Amino acid sequence: MASTKELPPVDEKTAETIAGMKAAEERALAARKAKLEDCECKEGMFPSGGATSRRQFLANAASVAGGAATGALGGAALAAAPPGAMEFPVPADPTKVQGRLTNADGGYGSRSQFETEVRWRFPTATKESSWTMTPLDAGQGILTPSGLHFERHHGGIPTIDPTRHALVVHGMVDQSKKYTVADLKRFPSVSRIHFIECSGNGLTEWREPTLKTVQGTHGLTSTSEWTGVPLSTILREVGVRDGAAWILAEGADAAVMTRSVPIDKAWGDAMLAYAQNGEALRPEQGYPLRLLLPGFEGNTHIKWLRRLEISDKPFMSREETSKYTDLLKGGKARQFSFTMEAKSVITYPSGEMKLPGPGFYEITGLAWSGRGRVKRVEVSTDGGKSWALASLQDPVLPVCHTRFRFPWRWDGSPAILQSRCQDHTGYVQPTIAELVRVRGLDGGKYGSIYHLNGIQSWGVASDGSVSNVHHYA
Numbered sequence: 001m002a003s004t005k006e007l008p009p010v011d012e013k014t015a016e017t018i019a020g021m022k023a024a025e026e027r028a029l030a031a032r033k034a035k036l037e038d039c040e041c042k043e044g045m046f047p048s049g050g051a052t053s054r055r056q057f058l059a060n061a062a063s064v065a066g067g068a069a070t071g072a073l074g075g076a077a078l079a080a081a082p083p084g085a086m087e088f089p090v091p092a093d094p095t096k097v098q099g100r101l102t103n104a105d106g107g108y109g110s111r112s113q114f115e116t117e118v119r120w121r122f123p124t125a126t127k128e129s130s131w132t133m134t135p136l137d138a139g140q141g142i143l144t145p146s147g148l149h150f151e152r153h154h155g156g157i158p159t160i161d162p163t164r165h166a167l168v169v170h171g172m173v174d175q176s177k178k179y180t181v182a183d184l185k186r187f188p189s190v191s192r193i194h195f196i197e198c199s200g201n202g203l204t205e206w207r208e209p210t211l212k213t214v215q216g217t218h219g220l221t222s223t224s225e226w227t228g229v230p231l232s233t234i235l236r237e238v239g240v241r242d243g244a245a246w247i248l249a250e251g252a253d254a255a256v257m258t259r260s261v262p263i264d265k266a267w268g269d270a271m272l273a274y275a276q277n278g279e280a281l282r283p284e285q286g287y288p289l290r291l292l293l294p295g296f297e298g299n300t301h302i303k304w305l306r307r308l309e310i311s312d313k314p315f316m317s318r319e320e321t322s323k324y325t326d327l328l329k330g331g332k333a334r335q336f337s338f339t340m341e342a343k344s345v346i347t348y349p350s351g352e353m354k355l356p357g358p359g360f361y362e363i364t365g366l367a368w369s370g371r372g373r374v375k376r377v378e379v380s381t382d383g384g385k386s387w388a389l390a391s392l393q394d395p396v397l398p399v400c401h402t403r404f405r406f407p408w409r410w411d412g413s414p415a416i417l418q419s420r421c422q423d424h425t426g427y428v429q430p431t432i433a434e435l436v437r438v439r440g441l442d443g444g445k446y447g448s449i450y451h452l453n454g455i456q457s458w459g460v461a462s463d464g465s466v467s468n469v470h471h472y473a
Contacts, residue, residue: 020123028120082116128156133219142401144222155254162288171310174239187229197221199297202452209468214350223401228273250307260314294399295370296338329440340370343453344421355464358412369423377404383416415460
């Protein structure tokens, strides 16, 4: 078992970056704890600052004010509310007063004011080129709400009028064509549930445990239902010439994001998506049109898609040469390592949670693989010394988050919780140590940076507190 003290040191700039990331997570944690509802179901689960919650204050205010406060329920909402919600006074007894008026929200619903989960931003130098993390610890089932889907932007979020947007398909084709969004919607559509994961997900964790929560360590993955036109339909329309092997996908953002994609993938399960979770794409998810490449690293799923150029060779764009390559020991790099390999993580209990005391708990988390369907997930409560089979919650879909569950009776002793995934191809999720032995730690700020799918460890202390720990083996 290796010690983190044996790891090579980081430079001053890297140390400053890591410190900034830790500070960003600390701010997110402070905000979450400040807004946490005081209720018996969460008593002892999270560290408490001892202050009365904002919701309890509102409830008390409504009770004291009596008719004056409860009468306002049909009127304007109060200003203080979590993102995506509206704040309303809380009556002492909701059966004694009329509720809010139907459709008073203007016709597009909001979430409850008691739900506070939000994405938090990675502290890059600019907000135009940055990303936000999905709160996986708060998720239920496998779908990610559109408003909590992780983001990655390189030139900000463009505002695009769908009536003026078009997709041009050209290059090694029989006939170049331009398609408006309305044109594409005339073709037969498909809807599929798939995860997307940024290949930089977990980049801080190569050397040593850095971020505290599963939102920080794994929050660059989300699952949605995507609706659109199979790319193969459009390839048949334009007629692909013999010898074509690659497609350049280009976005309409300020970065003009471009990536080369193997044409076999385009003929396979690639999709031109215009809808997410039953409605139009969110602007931050590529509105009005994005490329969806199930199982490939997130950077290839070009958002705000405007151009596809077919060629006989890759285009060697910035994002597949100086970026999004996997550096190895000695300075060589793997290129076009598109597939996101089998991976899993325990989301409950996970970092910064606190178990109230010994007793029964259901360990749960998510598993996924860009290769296809999750076959099995195992859980260890002793740092990998022994493993037991977890149950997979239906549905178990290909290239999709899969929820797993495992019953655990904690005796109060220190424990290390881990999960490992095996997909239908037989590939088994490795440890971080196994990956480091192959790829080394000389690949940049944190290590190899991309495609970290190693086993995550959560340490449970005797007082019930849960923290991010590395368990090298």
